[in-house]
Amino acid sequence: MTSQEEKIARLKRAIAEFTPGQFDQEAEKTKATVRKRALGLLDARARSRHELRGRLLDAEFDPVVVEDVLDDLAAVNLINDADFAHEWVRQRHARRGKSTRVLDQELRDKGVDAATRAVALDQIDAADEETTARALAEKKARTIREVPADRADTDKALRRIVGVLARRGFPQSMSLRIAREALDARTAELGR
Template identity: 85%
Template sequence: MRSQDQKIAQLKQAIAEFTPGQLDREAEEAKAAVRKRALGLLDARARSRHELRGRLIDAEFEPVVVDDVLDDLAAVNLVNDADFAHEWVRQRHARRGKSARVLDRELRDKGVDDATRAGALGQIGAADEEATARALAEKKARGIREVPADRAETDKALRRIVGVLARRGFQQGMSLRIAREALDGRLAELDG
């Protein structure tokens, strides 16, 4: 009983000594520095919550303060993993010709959860994937200026086209088929 009375007395003393706004001002000052850095990072490009948290922790901000700021930013929709993932997939598939497999790995590395990744990757259909691969293969094939002299040179040209597709993560079978079609098309242009 005595221990409980002491705790109550300590609590009453802490309440009496508390100055309203004291903790809030300190907390807001700590959050302001984190918020400024976070907004600067978001101004450069969109980021996932996990990626942004990692960058802020690496900048030696307190994890608790970082989480509070990220919650605040999420509440006003400045940090939204679903929007981030959707836009990441849209841009990197269209502009850089990346396959869904590579984009999935990139999003996973950025800390985006499975369901969110699946939703974002749903915007890439099999036809879109093949069209992107075909465009990349045809672009690489256009770099061939003359009909290869022998089988070794033809195989070398084919490997280069397949390599472009492989580096972007397209399936091996599809890559080989599309590379052969692109090479055959280019060789027909050069012969004709």
């Protein structure tokens, strides 16, 4: 089932559980525009509650109505920070090669609390992180076309490989060690 189909199924369940007499037409009219905007944002990609709140407030919706809509969406599990954080970490680590340090900062920026971030980041262990860093370093090392002629060229190539790892937030000591290994392997490959 696609995420859109899941959202529709959740909304249908919420409608089925609706008790007559609870409906306030004025409140619903007010919330309809906000809900439509929120669902459009969620349709584009998953978002944390904090992030969604910020986007809706930036669109100048009434903060009280925004909170009501967010509560409604949370009640039918259309926004769930734990699920969001877990999926964010999984995808960004696998597809973008981001380190846990960078992923933690991204989740913090999206308003995800520390406990939820920690649980989501637990899916990446040190071996996974090193494997990702090694793959990135090897990919960058493959761009080197000839054996470095001297120490300056070697340092330049090493800085470029370390730079790739540093931009993704890997620890300096690990980045330098892995970059040296990747550069040495590439130099040996080119020297044949």
